[in-house]
Amino acid sequence: MTHDHDLVLRPTEAQISAALNPPPGRNGGDLVVETLAALGATTVFGLPGQHALGVFDALRRSDLRYIGLRVENNAGFAADAYGRITGEAAPLLLSTGPGALTSLAALQEAAAASAPVLAISSQIPTAGLGGGRHGYLHELPDQAASFRGVVKSVHTVRTQSQIPSAIEAAWKSALTAPHGPVWVEIPQDVLLAGTAIPVVTGGDAFPEELPPRPELTAVAADLLSRAARPAIIAGGGVVRADASRKLRQLAETLHAPVVTTPGGKGAFPWTHPLSLQSWIEDRHTTDFLEDADVLLVVGSGLGELSSNYHTFRPRGRVIQIEADLGKLESNHPALGIHADARLALQALLETVTPREDAQAPERVREVLARVAGRIAAQELTLEQDVLASVRRALPADSPSFWDMTILAYWAWSAFDAKGPNLLHSAQGAGGLGYGFPAALGAAVADPSVPVLAVSGDGGALYSVAELATARQYDLNVTWLIVDDGGYGILREYMTDAFGQATATELTRPDYVALAESFGVPGVRTTPGTLADDLSKALGSPGPSVVVLPAVLRMFAPTHLD
Numbered sequence: 001m002t003h004d005h006d007l008v009l010r011p012t013e014a015q016i017s018a019a020l021n022p023p024p025g026r027n028g029g030d031l032v033v034e035t036l037a038a039l040g041a042t043t044v045f046g047l048p049g050q051h052a053l054g055v056f057d058a059l060r061r062s063d064l065r066y067i068g069l070r071v072e073n074n075a076g077f078a079a080d081a082y083g084r085i086t087g088e089a090a091p092l093l094l095s096t097g098p099g100a101l102t103s104l105a106a107l108q109e110a111a112a113a114s115a116p117v118l119a120i121s122s123q124i125p126t127a128g129l130g131g132g133r134h135g136y137l138h139e140l141p142d143q144a145a146s147f148r149g150v151v152k153s154v155h156t157v158r159t160q161s162q163i164p165s166a167i168e169a170a171w172k173s174a175l176t177a178p179h180g181p182v183w184v185e186i187p188q189d190v191l192l193a194g195t196a197i198p199v200v201t202g203g204d205a206f207p208e209e210l211p212p213r214p215e216l217t218a219v220a221a222d223l224l225s226r227a228a229r230p231a232i233i234a235g236g237g238v239v240r241a242d243a244s245r246k247l248r249q250l251a252e253t254l255h256a257p258v259v260t261t262p263g264g265k266g267a268f269p270w271t272h273p274l275s276l277q278s279w280i281e282d283r284h285t286t287d288f289l290e291d292a293d294v295l296l297v298v299g300s301g302l303g304e305l306s307s308n309y310h311t312f313r314p315r316g317r318v319i320q321i322e323a324d325l326g327k328l329e330s331n332h333p334a335l336g337i338h339a340d341a342r343l344a345l346q347a348l349l350e351t352v353t354p355r356e357d358a359q360a361p362e363r364v365r366e367v368l369a370r371v372a373g374r375i376a377a378q379e380l381t382l383e384q385d386v387l388a389s390v391r392r393a394l395p396a397d398s399p400s401f402w403d404m405t406i407l408a409y410w411a412w413s414a415f416d417a418k419g420p421n422l423l424h425s426a427q428g429a430g431g432l433g434y435g436f437p438a439a440l441g442a443a444v445a446d447p448s449v450p451v452l453a454v455s456g457d458g459g460a461l462y463s464v465a466e467l468a469t470a471r472q473y474d475l476n477v478t479w480l481i482v483d484d485g486g487y488g489i490l491r492e493y494m495t496d497a498f499g500q501a502t503a504t505e506l507t508r509p510d511y512v513a514l515a516e517s518f519g520v521p522g523v524r525t526t527p528g529t530l531a532d533d534l535s536k537a538l539g540s541p542g543p544s545v546v547v548l549p550a551v552l553r554m555f556a557p558t559h560l561d
Contacts, residue, residue, distance in 0.1 A: 022198050028191040029058030031163040032120060034200035037064060038164075039171050041091050041118075043444060045079040047072055049095020051122035051138060054191030056093070067444050067473060069437060070465035072099050076106025076117065077434050078441030080181075081401060083116040084424055085445040087242070089174040089182075094121040096188070097138025100146075105431045107150050110181040112428025113263065114240050114324070116174040117181040119151070120167070125189040126158060144185060152180040158187065160195050168203045175207035177323040177340040179240055210323055212339035212347050220296070220319045220335055221351035227294035229316075230256040230355075233280075235306060236263030236428075237299020237323055243342035244268065244420040247298065250349055255357035256296070257364045259285055261306040262427045264299065266417035273361035277368065279413050281308055283558035284370040288363070292316050297334070299341040301327030305412070305427065309559035321345070375414075375555055383410055383552050386527055390454070390480070391416060393534035398449045399424065399442050403435035405456035406488050406552045413555075433462025436479050440466060443475040450476050450538040457483040457508050467518040470543035478537040478544045481511050484551045492554060515545035522547065 032055050036044065043065045048056040059066050069075040072094055079090035094100050100121045110117045123129065123143060124136040131141045140146070144154045153173040155166040163186065170182040224230055238247050244267045251258050251274050258268040259276035268275055279285045286308045289295060293316040300306050301322060310331070318334035321344040328336040337344055375384075387410050394400060396418045402408035402425040417423035424442075426434035439453035455463065460481045470477055482488075486505045494501040515522035522545040525533040530548055537544040 022196060026061075026195050027054050027058065028160045028163060028186065028193055028195055029054035029056070030061060031160055031195060031197060031200060032167065032186070032191070033058045033062040033064055035164045035167045035203060036091050037062060038200050038203040039168060039205045040088065043067060043082065044091040044093055045069065045075045045082065045441065046093030047075055047095065047099060049099045049122065051124065051188040052093060052095040052191070054188070055120070055122070067469075069440070069469050072102035073106045073433065074437035074463055074466050076103040076110065076119070077437040078444070079117045080106060080110040080113070080115040081424065081438035081441035082445045083110070083179070084113070084421065085399065085442050087116070089116040089118040089171050090441070092117055092119045094119060095138070096122045096124055096143065097140060100143060104146065104150060105429070107147065107181045109426055109429040109431060109434060111150055111152070113236060114179040115181070116179040118167070118170055118174050118184070119181060120184045120186070122191060123156075123185045123187040126187040129158070129187065144183065147183045150181070151183045153182045155182070155184045157184065157190060160190055160193065160197055163190075164200050164203065171203075171205060172207045177210045177241065178237065209343065210338070210340040212321070212337045212344040214347070216335065216337045217344060217347040218351060220337065221348050223294050223317055223319060223335070224254055224256075224296060224348070225353035225355060227254070227355070229292050230254050230294045230296065231289055231292035232256050232258040233261065233289065233295065233297045233300055233302070233306065234258055234264045234267040235261040235298065235300025237321070237341040238264055238267040239299075239420045241299065241323075241340050241342040242420070243299075243345050246342060246345040246349060248272070250345055250352070253349065253352060253354045255355060255360045257288070257360055259289065261300050262412035262425065265412070265415070265423040266420040270416040270418070274364060276364055279368070279371045280306055281413055281557065281559070282371050282374070283308070283561065284367050284374065286312050286558070288367050290315055294319065297321065298345065299323070302331045307331060309557070311559045378555055380553060380555055382527060382550070383407075383555075384414070386530060386548070386550065386552065387411065387414055389527070389531035390452070390534065392531045393538060394452050395449065395538065398422070398451060398538070400452040400454065401425070401435045401438040401442060403453075403455040403459035404430055404432050404489070405454065405459055405482060406492075406554055407454055407456075407482050409489065409554060410552075411454075432459040435459065436463040436477070437466050439477045439479070440470055440475050443477045444473070447476055450478060452538065453477055453479045455479065455481050456488055457481060457485065457511070458487040458506060460511065461506075461508070464514065467515060467520050467543070467545075471519045474542050476541055476543070478534065478546060480534060481545065481547045482552065483508065483511065483547055483549045488552065489554065511545060511547045520545055524549070
């Protein structure tokens, strides 16, 4: 009997001829770019470096599109966004030592947000591997050790014949739920040496699926079908799994209200009668979720933000669907289902019994009214008007990328993303500098729509070098910089905690003049003209900068009460 996995495809005569007569002038770097192309990659991000020159020379002989940024960390953010938008593994090409290490913060964000990034770094020559102190440029005793606690998997290559298999294994790892960054490192001499290995023409690009265990979904479906007050928390796993439609079908079948986490923005329609929107950092929402007799948590680990800073205490039965095994029941006991959100939601749709609850929309309206009343009492009209102006200016199908800044914290709770996979921020790892380079990666992924980046002036200084990248590739990104003269949220935190702030005030440039020095048009706006100025910038092709001098405030937290 022949099994499918016993079948081997026979090469054609043309493939045999090509294998026996590989083109001259190839090196180990060609095996890298050939493998990427065979797996389906079309675009790579990165920066060249001395040890990685073999790969960059090979790019010249390939059809891959190269997008070079000015700082490795920013290149990582761009690859992260490209992976989020396309769902593909985004190759990130780096050099050894300082170049590799500079990407760590970006890879941490990709890991926290489950963004598929395939980082390929050079290494010192093979003779220097093993932990000895040989004195090579960029030498580390164990470079891969710096990445093992950040990425999903590490793959070290020592010979050219290992390159295709290592990259293919890393590719699958990056795209297997939960998505995430992976690390491949290849010594300099392996990349530079000529090769007679045949051109790489194929690869298995299909990741493994993560289906739920049927006995667990059967129990979950029974609990949800018999619930009196079911509710759903939808996290980033729903967006990453492209499961928003199935989430809506399940919520409507069960008449279950849905709240989305910051990472799950857009996973459920904002104005749907069952939508609690994203006010998850609010005690009124927390109380509602605690009162649910069955709470379905899909694609969220119920971490700090999603649990209202760990003040959430569910009283009912919790069902948690999570692809990241480390997050499963890590914060609350639950019926834990280790699975991809899309596959698990489909299994529930096939097994739940529809239930009726005519009062559910009214209970949702009551919660949202209480939230709105709480915010209204704080006299934060400037902040709400600014956020509303951004929403009016941004086309409904345009993605936005938000740095760690006060306006972004408002957006997590109060911004209608208009759909899944359209609002992204650095809330996974919480590092500065994400917004603008990530927006550049998104513009590379889909040049048909304008992309918005939002930063404070503190975060903007992390990324300002990438104005050169935006201009070089003529990327369709508008960068909104909210300039309050410092690290605004830290100023607020420190003032509240200690009565005064320290180390939060910044001397900053004239951002409009700075943008124009890069050949990027800039405009200084006001809260009253923001919607028009931003709309005009987004409607003009190519990069642009809009600067809003304003001191914004956060709404009062409820987790400290």
